[in-house]
Amino acid sequence: MLKVKQLKIKGFETVVVGKDSSADFHAIIAVHSTQLGPSLGGIRMWPYRNETEGLQDVLRLATAMTKKAAISGLPMGGGKAVIIGDPAKDKTRNLFLSMGELIETLHGKYIAAKDSGILPEDLDIVSEKTRHVTGSTNKQGGSGDPSLATAKGVLAGMQAACKFVFGTKCLKGRVVAIQGIGQVGWNLGNLLFQQGAKLFVVDLQPSRVKQAQRSWTASVVPLFEIHQVPADIFAPCALGGILNADTIPHLRANIVAGGANNQFLDEEQDPFRLMKRNILHVPDYVLNAGGLIHLFVREILHQRRVAPWILNIQRTVHQVLAASLQEQLPPLVVANRMAFQKLEFH
Numbered sequence: 001m002l003k004v005k006q007l008k009i010k011g012f013e014t015v016v017v018g019k020d021s022s023a024d025f026h027a028i029i030a031v032h033s034t035q036l037g038p039s040l041g042g043i044r045m046w047p048y049r050n051e052t053e054g055l056q057d058v059l060r061l062a063t064a065m066t067k068k069a070a071i072s073g074l075p076m077g078g079g080k081a082v083i084i085g086d087p088a089k090d091k092t093r094n095l096f097l098s099m100g101e102l103i104e105t106l107h108g109k110y111i112a113a114k115d116s117g118i119l120p121e122d123l124d125i126v127s128e129k130t131r132h133v134t135g136s137t138n139k140q141g142g143s144g145d146p147s148l149a150t151a152k153g154v155l156a157g158m159q160a161a162c163k164f165v166f167g168t169k170c171l172k173g174r175v176v177a178i179q180g181i182g183q184v185g186w187n188l189g190n191l192l193f194q195q196g197a198k199l200f201v202v203d204l205q206p207s208r209v210k211q212a213q214r215s216w217t218a219s220v221v222p223l224f225e226i227h228q229v230p231a232d233i234f235a236p237c238a239l240g241g242i243l244n245a246d247t248i249p250h251l252r253a254n255i256v257a258g259g260a261n262n263q264f265l266d267e268e269q270d271p272f273r274l275m276k277r278n279i280l281h282v283p284d285y286v287l288n289a290g291g292l293i294h295l296f297v298r299e300i301l302h303q304r305r306v307a308p309w310i311l312n313i314q315r316t317v318h319q320v321l322a323a324s325l326q327e328q329l330p331p332l333v334v335a336n337r338m339a340f341q342k343l344e345f346h
């Protein structure tokens with residue numbers, strides 16, 4: 001039986017922990033804000049060492065979703081969920097049914113989607129217990145995996161950043177180092193390859209790396225060295241925290257622009273460290289909003305044409321970078337201010 005515990009956490013509207021020992025289920029949902037609308041955000045499945053680690057991740061991810069929706073001009077709030085477990089080993093039908101039950105306890109305040117470790121087919125099972133799910137398979141009435149839309153948004157934002165730094169949007173011949181070639185990274189790699197970029201890649205899964213070598217003649221970098229590649233663009237597309245006091249001194253890219261959420265380990269200090277090194281960072285939640293936009297347009301608005309919405313990312317990236325240059329503040333600081341202004345003036 002599902003047991004639900006409420007946690008009181010300053011700055012968050014609702015945080016619930018769900019456990020069902022008969023299903024080996026242990027998950028947390030964090031709703032950061034529903035000020036602009038119901039919160040929409042993915043479920044991440046990851047083998048967190050304990051609940052505290054999962055809680056820390058879900059709180060950061062949920063906060064980023066509030067900012068992502070606000071800066072993208074969507075009438076949605078920010079929320080996120082994590083399931084503590086290994087997606088390669090621990091997925092069961094009962095686990096996802098329990099996830100559906102937990103979502104249902106929030107009565108639509110949190111609308112689920114996929115994040116790392118989750119597939120549309122998993123969301124099909126979740127949707128047997130709750131209708132507050134987006135991104136399930138077409139067969140189940142959903143709009144499927146939004147990762148391609150995310151990658152298209154990242155590409156659009158990268159072009160805006162290139163225009164800013166190199167004076168041209170053109171990606172032909174640009175060297176891009178991608179960390180993590182999962183669903184976002186893989187789609188991004190394909191798009192960059194089509195644009196004529198030269199790719200360096202790494203992933204924890206050797207099969208993905210081999211596929212990238214074959215498909216894009218990508219160069220493979222040892223794990224934990226991808227940030228040191230002398231590239232035009234470093235594109236983090238794995239999990240968070242890759243930009244930190246240890247890695248920033250070794251970065252050799254002109255631009256950091258990737259799909260991963262929460263790229264800075266320390267959001268107070270690290271954006272300034274990067275700026276001091278004269279490396280341009282495109283804030284992750286501005287750049288990777290394509291998936292959220294896709295789900296909003298297709299499943300909340302019930303419209304089909306997502307592309308013009310995704311192109312807006314280019315305009316937002318330009319606004320953020322221009323203000324950052326003018327004010328001599330890191331792009332993340334400027335983007336945070338722009339996002340919170342939208343919340344304040346709502």
Ligand code: NAD
Nearest residue numbers: 116117146147150180182183184203204238259260261291
């Ligand atoms: P995914 O699980 O499909 O891919 C992540 C990949 O990163 C995996 O292949 C994994 O093996 C690899 N990886 C993990 N740690 C690594 C490391 N240290 N070095 C190299 N590779 C590593 O997940 P995804 O859906 O592609 O999401 C990737 C990132 O993008 C996450 O941070 C997610 O929150 C963010 N994001 C995803 C979407 C989306 O539409 N899927 C939308 C917005 C943001």
